[in-house]
Each structure stands twice: as structure tokens, then as C-alpha cells.
Amino acid sequence: MSSDERRDSLADQAAAWVPPWQRPTTPSATPDTGDLGSSAPPEGPEPTKIGGDSDTTRGMDTGSGEPGESEKPETRGQPEKPGRVQGAAGESGTGGVPAGKGSAGRRRAVPAPAPAPELDDAELRGALEAILLVVDEPVSELVLAQVLEQPAERIGPMLDEIAAGYTAAGHGFELRRAAGGWRLYTRPEYATYVERFVLDGQSVRLTQAALETLAVVAYKQPVTRSRISAIRGVNCDGVIRTLVSRGLVEECGTEPDSGAFLYRTTTLFLEKLGLNSVDDLPPLAPFLPDDVEELADATR
Structure with missing residues (x-):
């Protein structure tokens, strides 16, 4: 067949094609099978294939009278997977989850870290005293609160209470503010003994x-x-x-x-x-x- 005859034949087929909603329908029994699109086609003219065997079949009518309800592409021998339904955008999803929104795309909620338990007064006092014994320079209340993970408003009053307790007990050392922080110091009345122990006769003084x-x-x-x-x-x-x-x-x-x-x-x-x-x-x-x-x- 020449190319001109083939074009004429295709043109005749296209002119003779009738849309599904204009074709006569005959009542048919509801099929027993529940698979989507597996009902037998109604009696009527055979759907026309356009473009040869490589094109998809269009215009399959299920007898419902609604346009385009049963239009599906030819699957070429691949069985239809059960449970997959045509989505609104033409993409299939499984289990009611839209395409592209599967478990891999879900963000798992990360639980917030549990707040540190609040120390009682006795434990807080002991922790502060232990830190103040090892510091080599005055340490601020904010740093102490961050280290102990306690509210900053508890640190200042507790340090004042510790300092007052040392003074009332008559210890040879005291806790006081210095250079914007807190540190333990020997009392001035015992300075001569401390100086004698530390310097041991060697003294470096400013001129x-x-x-x-x-x-x-x-x-x-x-x-x-x-x-x-x-x-x-x-x-x-x-x-x-x-x-x-x-x-x-x-x-x-x-x-x-x-x-x-x-x-x-x-x-x-x-x-x-x-x-x-x-x-x-x-x-x-x-x-x-x-x-x-x-x-x-x-x-x-």
C-alpha cells in the first residue's frame, strides 16, 4: 500500500470514529468480578485503533453512559496490580498515601531533651562547694548555673548563704565576690601564716x-x-x-x-x-x- 493510500485509509478511519458517549448502549448484567475495568465490553461497534498496533486503545465503554470512565491505557500483557487506584493527578498511590509522600518522605518527630532534674538545697550547696575548691580564678554565677544545669536565680542566693555560713562558723577561709565572680580566699587574719607557708622565705615584690x-x-x-x-x-x-x-x-x-x-x-x-x-x-x-x-x- 502506498503512502497516499495509507493516509486516505487513516483519514477514513478517523472520520468514521464515533465518540463513546454518542454510541448506542444496551443494558447488560453487572459482572460478578470486582476488579476495576475487568467487565466485558457492551455490544456495539468495535473500538477503532488509531495509529496501528503500537498505539493504545481508546474509547472502551463500560455501559455506564458517563464519558471517559473506563478509558485506560493498554497494559500489554502485564496483570493489573490489585489495590492500586488511579490518583487525581494520574499517578497511582498505595495505602491511601499520595505518590511521592511515602514513608521515606515523612519527617520523624525528634523528642525534646528532658530537662535536668532540679537539685535540692543540700545537693546544690555541695556541688557549688566542690567546684569552688578547684577553680583557679573567680567564676561567675552564670557559668555555675550552666555547669550545674540549674536556674541562675538559685545560684546567687545559695552562694550568699554559703558565704554567711563560713563567716558564722569562723572558718580560716571565706567565700566572697572578686573580679565579677566567686572564689574561696583565706581570711586576712591568717595571712602571715599562709605567706610563711607559701613563700618559704622567697618573696618577689613590686618595686x-x-x-x-x-x-x-x-x-x-x-x-x-x-x-x-x-x-x-x-x-x-x-x-x-x-x-x-x-x-x-x-x-x-x-x-x-x-x-x-x-x-x-x-x-x-x-x-x-x-x-x-x-x-x-x-x-x-x-x-x-x-x-x-x-x-x-x-x-x-
């Missing part, structure tokens, strides 16, 4: 010049080296280097106008003096001479 420079930095911080030298009346570059190497003074930026380095005291300075902040330093007014203004005018 008078270092003490004077450290006092200027403590009361005037942040301050530059030139300002310190002007107050003391001598060059203090070497003394500043000594204090920095001892960890008592540190740099804290530069002066906006001159670009000179600024210096301030460190937390180690507060720890050594047993202070919580520089605001606890004693006032200078009682130690100044009465003719301080005259001395200041004379030096100008």
Missing part, C-alpha cells in the same frame, strides 16, 4: 616605682604612658612593660587624638587585691596632703 605606676593606672584608667609619666614626673616605659608582663596591666585601645596606647588594670589585679571592680578602690581624698593645690601650682 616602689611599679606600685606607684600601678596606682596611677588604677585610678586614672584608661591612661596613656605619657600621662602616667607626667603624673609621676619620671619616664615609666620600663615599669609599664614590667606590669604588662606580670599580667596586672593591659592595653585597651588607642587615644583618638594622639593615637597613643591606653592602659588599664586586668582582672588579675582585682583578684590579687580581692576587689570585685575598680569602683571598690578606696577614695584618694583622705590620703592627699592639705596643700595639694599649692604643690600642683609649684610644679607647673
Whole structure:
């Protein structure tokens, strides 16, 4: 058959094709089988195949009179799997789960971690005392609360209670605030015995010049080296280097106008003096001479 004759034949077949909803229907008994699409086709014209054997059969009528109810692609000998129903989007799902939403796509809920049990007062007191015995620098209330996994509002009152208990019992040590935290210290009245045990005759003390420079930095911080030298009346570059190497003074930026380095005291300075902040330093007014203004005018 030539290509022209084949086109004419296909065109005739297409022109003679009748839609399923326009075909005459005859009443037929309901089939006994419950499989979807397994009922026998009604009597009538045989559905026409378009495009040869490789195309799918269209227009199979189940006799219900509704358009397109039984239109299914040819399965080419593959048996229909039971329990699979045509989805709304043309994709099949199993067990009522939409396609693409199987068990692999489900997110499993992760249970939240259980909160730590709240310690009673006796256990909390013992835990705080154990930590304070091993710290080498003052530790803040927030750090203690995080380590013990307890509310921060319980830590402060308990530390105050522990400190008051040590003082009332007359122990040789005390718990007090220093450098923004808490630490155990020996009492001042036993300092000579502790010093004798620790130093054993060897003592490394700051010189008078270092003490004077450290006092200027403590009361005037942040301050530059030139300002310190002007107050003391001598060059203090070497003394500043000594204090920095001892960890008592540190740099804290530069002066906006001159670009000179600024210096301030460190937390180690507060720890050594047993202070919580520089605001606890004693006032200078009682130690100044009465003719301080005259001395200041004379030096100008």
C-alpha cells in the first residue's frame, strides 16, 4: 500500500470514529468480578485503533453512559496490580498515601531533651562547694548555673548563704565576690601564716616605682604612658612593660587624638587585691596632703 493510500485509509478511519458517549448502549448484567475495568465490553461497534498496533486503545465503554470512565491505557500483557487506584493527578498511590509522600518522605518527630532534674538545697550547696575548691580564678554565677544545669536565680542566693555560713562558723577561709565572680580566699587574719607557708622565705615584690605606676593606672584608667609619666614626673616605659608582663596591666585601645596606647588594670589585679571592680578602690581624698593645690601650682 502506498503512502497516499495509507493516509486516505487513516483519514477514513478517523472520520468514521464515533465518540463513546454518542454510541448506542444496551443494558447488560453487572459482572460478578470486582476488579476495576475487568467487565466485558457492551455490544456495539468495535473500538477503532488509531495509529496501528503500537498505539493504545481508546474509547472502551463500560455501559455506564458517563464519558471517559473506563478509558485506560493498554497494559500489554502485564496483570493489573490489585489495590492500586488511579490518583487525581494520574499517578497511582498505595495505602491511601499520595505518590511521592511515602514513608521515606515523612519527617520523624525528634523528642525534646528532658530537662535536668532540679537539685535540692543540700545537693546544690555541695556541688557549688566542690567546684569552688578547684577553680583557679573567680567564676561567675552564670557559668555555675550552666555547669550545674540549674536556674541562675538559685545560684546567687545559695552562694550568699554559703558565704554567711563560713563567716558564722569562723572558718580560716571565706567565700566572697572578686573580679565579677566567686572564689574561696583565706581570711586576712591568717595571712602571715599562709605567706610563711607559701613563700618559704622567697618573696618577689613590686618595686616602689611599679606600685606607684600601678596606682596611677588604677585610678586614672584608661591612661596613656605619657600621662602616667607626667603624673609621676619620671619616664615609666620600663615599669609599664614590667606590669604588662606580670599580667596586672593591659592595653585597651588607642587615644583618638594622639593615637597613643591606653592602659588599664586586668582582672588579675582585682583578684590579687580581692576587689570585685575598680569602683571598690578606696577614695584618694583622705590620703592627699592639705596643700595639694599649692604643690600642683609649684610644679607647673
